[in-house]
Amino acid sequence: MKLTGVELRRISLPLVSPxxxxxxxxxxxxxxxxxxxxxxxxGWGECVAMTGPLYSSEYVDAAADVLRRxxxxxxxxxxxxxxxxxxPALAKFHGHRMAKAALETAVLDAELRAEGxxxxxxxxxxxxxxxxxxxxxxxxxxxxLLDAVGGYLDEGYLRIKLKIQPGWDIAxxxxxxxRFGDVLLQVxxxxxxxxxxxxxLSLLDPFGLLLIExxxxxxxxxxxxxxxxxxxxxxxxxxxITSARAAAAAITLGACSIINVKPGxxxxxxxxxxIHDVCVAHxxxxxxxxxxxxxxxxxxNIALAALPGxxxxxxxSASSRYYQTxxxxxxxxxxxxxxxxxxxxxxxxPLPAELAAVTTSTxxxxx
Ligand code: NPG
Numbered sequence: 294m295k296l297t298g299v300e301l302r303r304i305s306l307p308l309v310s311p312x313x314x315x316x317x318x319x320x321x322x323x324x325x326x327x328x329x330x331x332x333x334x335x336g337w338g339e340c341v342a343m344t345g346p347l348y349s350s351e352y353v354d355a356a357a358d359v360l361r362r363x364x365x366x367x368x369x370x371x372x373x374x375x376x377x378x379x380x381p382a383l384a385k386f387h388g389h390r391m392a393k394a395a396l397e398t399a400v401l402d403a404e405l406r407a408e409g410x411x412x413x414x415x416x417x418x419x420x421x422x423x424x425x426x427x428x429x430x431x432x433x434x435x436x437x438l439l440d441a442v443g444g445y446l447d448e449g450y451l452r453i454k455l456k457i458q459p460g461w462d463i464a465x466x467x468x469x470x471x472r473f474g475d476v477l478l479q480v481x482x483x484x485x486x487x488x489x490x491x492x493x494l495s496l497l498d499p500f501g502l503l504l505i506e507x508x509x510x511x512x513x514x515x516x517x518x519x520x521x522x523x524x525x526x527x528x529x530x531x532x533x534i535t536s537a538r539a540a541a542a543a544i545t546l547g548a549c550s551i552i553n554v555k556p557g558x559x560x561x562x563x564x565x566x567x568i569h570d571v572c573v574a575h576x577x578x579x580x581x582x583x584x585x586x587x588x589x590x591x592x593x594n595i596a597l598a599a600l601p602g603x604x605x606x607x608x609x610s611a612s613s614r615y616y617q618t619x620x621x622x623x624x625x626x627x628x629x630x631x632x633x634x635x636x637x638x639x640x641x642x643p644l645p646a647e648l649a650a651v652t653t654s655t656x657x658x659x660x
Contacts, residue, residue, distance in 0.1 A: 294374045294404060299365045299396075299658040300328040301357050304651045306587065308615050313430040315458035315485035316347040322585045322615070323653075325353050326643075327360065329399040331374070336403030336638060339590035340395035341557030348483070348584075349391075349511070349532060349558065356392035361658060364389075364396050369660035376401035376563065390535060390560040397561035398593060398639070406638040411596070413633045413640075416566050418599035422630040426452030426606035427614055428481065428583065431461050435468045442469055445614075451629040452477035452503070452606040458485040463496050470500050477606065481506040484532060488516040491523040503605065504529040504551050517548035527551055531582060535559055537567035544575045551605070555582035556597060557590075565597055573602040581607030588612055588621025592634045592641040595624070599633045620648045 305323045312319045325340040342356040367382050368374060374382075379397040386393075405415055427450040432438040442453055453473075455465055457480045469478060479502050486494060486508045494508060504527045509516045511532035521528045529551035534540050536559055543549050552572055556565040572579045581598035584590075591609065598607045609631055612623035621641040624631050634640025 294331045294333045294407065295372060296329055296331050296365075296368050296374060296660050298330045298660055299360070300330070301360060301656045301658065302326040302328065302652055303357075303654045304587070304620065304648070305653050306616055306620075306651050308585070309613070309617055311430070312585070312615075313432070314456045315431070315483045317345070319343070319585065322587070323353060324587065325357055325395065326589065327395040327399045329396070329403050331403050333407035334403040336399040336401065336406060337589050337643065338395040338398030338402065339586055340391055341555070341584035341586065341590065342391040343584075351389060351391045356389065356395070357656075359386070359389045359392050360396060361656070364392060365658050365660060368396065368400070374400060376404050380560070380563065391557045394557045394559070394561040397563065398556070401562060402638040409637045411635055411637055411640055412562070412593055413596035413599050413635070416562060416596055416600060418596055418633060419601045420599040420633060422627070422632050423595055423598040423603070423609055424451045424606040424630055425609050425611070425626060426450060426454055426477070427610045428454045428608050429456065431456050431458060435465060438465055439468060439472050442473060446473060446476065448611075449626050449629040450610070452479065454506075454608065455480050457482050459490070466497060466500050466502070475501070477503055479503040479506065479529075481531070482508045484508070484510050488513070488519050491520050494520070494526070495524045498525040502526045506553060507531040507533065514543050514546055514548045517543070518546045521547055521550070529553055531555065532558070534568065536564060537571050540568045540571050544572070544577055550577060552577055552579045553582040554579050554597070555584060556593065557584055558582075562593060562597060566600070569600050569602045578602065578604035580605035581609055583608030583610065585615055587616070588619045588624060588641055589639065589643065591624055592621065593639045595631050595633050596640070618647055620644060620651060
């Protein structure tokens with residue numbers, strides 16, 4: 294396969310309600326879609342970088358820039374391109390994993406479409422549906438939080454994740470436990486604490502949480518290992534795990550006993566599968582994270598979440614959790630599960646009218 298062009302398409306979708314985390318509040322999803330055109334087929338990838346460098350150092354304008362100036366030209370020079378060649382062709386460029394992931398996913402999608410093979414089967418999926426959790430943002434009041442959690446449980450979500458930060462941690466967990474009993478419950482701090490908060494975080498121990506996600510700075514792997522010795526709630530890492538090598542190191546150091554896998558954060562689905570494999574070999578459960586993906590990114594995440602090591606429900610929510618109108622046929626919850634796409638490639642296509650309605654710009658890179 295030879296690339297003939299790459300389209301960078303910016304879209305803007307309003308969220309059904311504001312999504313507040315310790316690093317900011319999102320009201321709209323301004324995303325970058327990558328469409329590759331090759332001699333064999335076309336393929337899509339969704340870049341999960343946000344508007345600002347708040348979750349990680351990446352942000353969407355930088356992703357577009359590095360794709361345009363460095364990554365697309367580097368792939369254009371590869372005569373016989375396939376998805377496994379993308380990583381090596383881009384290896385000399387440091388970082389920018391979300392941009393790399395979007396491009397690699399688009400190439401993988403094109404390759405699989407050309408061969409008529411679904412992504413789930415390619416990755417080694419063993420399930421035809423995946424159990425779904427939902428991530429619940431920080432709210433203005435406990436009453437508002439309980440209403441939101443109650444609504445999600447009524448919809449059938451099988452696990453609740455509460456975003457926490459100093460000042461919004463113990464009380465919301467206690468309130469949800471008191472109201473909803475032994476529902477599967479976990480919390481996500483997005484790096485909002487330091488190791489000196491260990492005694493405070495140990496106040497979460499009695500609530501039987503599945504895990505606490507990324508309490509400390511992304512670079513503080515040793516701090517997580519220290520915290521793990523001081524609290525009972527299992528520690529799960531997200532931001533710190535940027536590669537299979539980082540996963541192996543964190544596990545060896547005792548910094549986590551569970552890992553959140555986000556393909557965008559680690560450079561793509563092939564590295565995500567390597568992380569899965571490392572974790573399975575170490576007996577570490579993984580689950581699939583989410584970054585407000587449209588149906589395009591969601592479809593690929595669901596394929597990944599169907600691998601055998603994905604032992605916990607993921608942030609693989611239905612389209613309606615975030616969007617009134619998705620750019621693909623919406624994913625709808627069935628008894629708390631989403632079906633794994635079975636068509637070739639990522640298994641879904643953007644709906645032309647819906648895609649056009651949310652597109653804010655397109656840029657064609659002829660190669
Ligand atoms: O379900 O798509 C989803 C979102 C789940 O909470 C979620 N994502 O820190 O994991 C996170 C968080 C996030 C959202 C991170 C947006 C970065 C951007």
